[in-house]
Amino acid sequence: MSIEKTDFRQTLGCFATGITVITTVDDDGGPVGLTANSFTSLSLDPPMVLFCLDRNIQSFEAFHDNRHFAVNILSAGQKDVSSRFAQSGAEKWSGVEFETWETGCPILEGCLANLECDIESIHEGGDHVIIIGEVKRIARADDGSAPLIYFRGSYAGLNGG
Ligand SMILES: Cc1cc2nc3c(=O)[nH]c(=O)nc-3n(C[C@H](O)[C@H](O)[C@H](O)COP(=O)(O)O)c2cc1C
Numbered sequence: 461m462s463i464e465k466t467d468f469r470q471t472l473g474c475f476a477t478g479i480t481v482i483t484t485v486d487d488d489g490g491p492v493g494l495t496a497n498s499f500t501s502l503s504l505d506p507p508m509v510l511f512c513l514d515r516n517i518q519s520f521e522a523f524h525d526n527r528h529f530a531v532n533i534l535s536a537g538q539k540d541v542s543s544r545f546a547q548s549g550a551e552k553w554s555g556v557e558f559e560t561w562e563t564g565c566p567i568l569e570g571c572l573a574n575l576e577c578d579i580e581s582i583h584e585g586g587d588h589v590i591i592i593g594e595v596k597r598i599a600r601a602d603d604g605s606a607p608l609i610y611f612r613g614s615y616a617g618l619n620g621g
Pocket residue numbers: 479493494495496497498499511512513514517518519520545546547548549550610
């Protein structure tokens with residue numbers, strides 16, 4: 461059975477996810493980042509996570525060449541952040557406040573949680589690569605904020621609203 465692309469996307473959209481902005485830095489130390497819902501946990505000991513990166517996006521080389529990335533897990537109030545980082549190009553950083561930890565990867569403000577990782581390995585995955593990171597530092601809001609959810613191609617609340 462051949463699977464049609466739109467049909468495949470819509471089928472995958474039935475799997476509700478949280479949303480992250482995953483960041484790194486380019487050769488000149490400039491911030492790089494994209495909205496990603498392919499993030500998932502991988503291992504507790506050692507602490508590892510992964511995400512899938514499209515080979516055809518502008519950020520690809522920066523992630524491939526840098527040995528670190530940061531994961532910013534978005535809260536329900538950060539739809540605008542998700543939309544901004546789903547756009548291609550460096551302009552998405554204009555006016556964005558962030559701090560940096562050990563590796564220089566941008567840590568965004570107002571997130572549910574942030575993780576800083578060393579890239580452990582990169583694996584082939586069709587038109588994407590799977591990037592596995594060992595987590596080196598974490599922070600969490602613990603303020604009762606709800607997560608930003610993505611479901612059937614739209615943002616949703618935990619109760620579908
Ligand atoms: C909800 C959502 C989830 C996304 N998840 C991913 C993902 O997991 N991996 C990926 O490579 N792109 C993902 N994208 C697409 C990138 O955010 C988008 O291609 C971005 O423009 C890339 O920016 P760049 O070209 O500046 O690197 C997602 C987009 C949206 C809206």
